Amino acid sequence: MNKKKHWYDYLWIWSILYFTLGFFNILFAWLGMIDFLVPLLFAIIAGNKNFCNKYCGRGQLFTVLGKKAKCSAFRNTPKWMSSKYFRYGFLIFFLTMFGNMVFQTWLVASGAQSLREVIKLFWTIHLPWGWAYTANTLPDWIAQFSFGFYSLMLTSTLIGLIVMVFFKPRTWCSFCPMGTMTQGICKIKNKNK
Numbered sequence: 704m705n706k707k708k709h710w711y712d713y714l715w716i717w718s719i720l721y722f723t724l725g726f727f728n729i730l731f732a733w734l735g736m737i738d739f740l741v742p743l744l745f746a747i748i749a750g751n752k753n754f755c756n757k758y759c760g761r762g763q764l765f766t767v768l769g770k771k772a773k774c775s776a777f778r779n780t781p782k783w784m785s786s787k788y789f790r791y792g793f794l795i796f797f798l799t800m801f802g803n804m805v806f807q808t809w810l811v812a813s814g815a816q817s818l819r820e821v822i823k824l825f826w827t828i829h830l831p832w833g834w835a836y837t838a839n840t841l842p843d844w845i846a847q848f849s850f851g852f853y854s855l856m857l858t859s860t861l862i863g864l865i866v867m868v869f870f871k872p873r874t875w876c877s878f879c880p881m882g883t884m885t886q887g888i889c890k891i892k893n894k895n896k
């Protein structure tokens with residue numbers, strides 16, 4: 704029997720739309736803050752992972768591509784990938800990279816560095832992305848944050864797609880930094896109850 708579909712079952716479209724919009728205008732990258740803050744709010748306020756279970760467009764995208772479009776090998780996720788050490792190690796790495804991106808934004812805001820219209824893939828590969836921003840439209844730091852945040856979102860999605868191809872569709876979820884953070888918050892919150 705087919706499960707009744709809800710509006711939030713189509714949020715995977717949002718994930719595609721996000722990257723498409725950022726391809727043409729990098730300022731749309733700021734919308735990614737919704738995906739960053741909403742899961743935290745769910746965990747902090749309600750103490751649950753409803754965002755992961757229902758509203759995460761990225762997780763849904765992996766299911767759609769991996770399961771429905773059969774792009775996944777469906778191999779078991781290696782145990783080390785979902786181990787505590789790897790999950791927390793990856794979270795620390797990810798947060799460090801996020802902090803570095805905020806620092807770069809601050810350097811631009813303070814005038815110590817000029818705006819760099821590039822996307823950094825996998826924290827190493829620089830891709831020119833200048834077409835997506837018209838200089839001086841807004842203060843440079845706003846654009847710098849957009850380039851940095853879009854880089855982070857694109858890199859993490861690509862990692863998710865790679866592990867989706869080789870293992871199960873939602874393998875990324877076993878070490879996703881947002882998932883690790885919200886799980887940690889929920890644990891603390893529910894322990895205190």
Ligand code: SF4
Pocket residue numbers: 742754755756759760761762875876877879880881882883
């Ligand atoms: S673990 Fe990450 S990618 Fe997976 S559903 Fe949760 S927030 Fe989305």
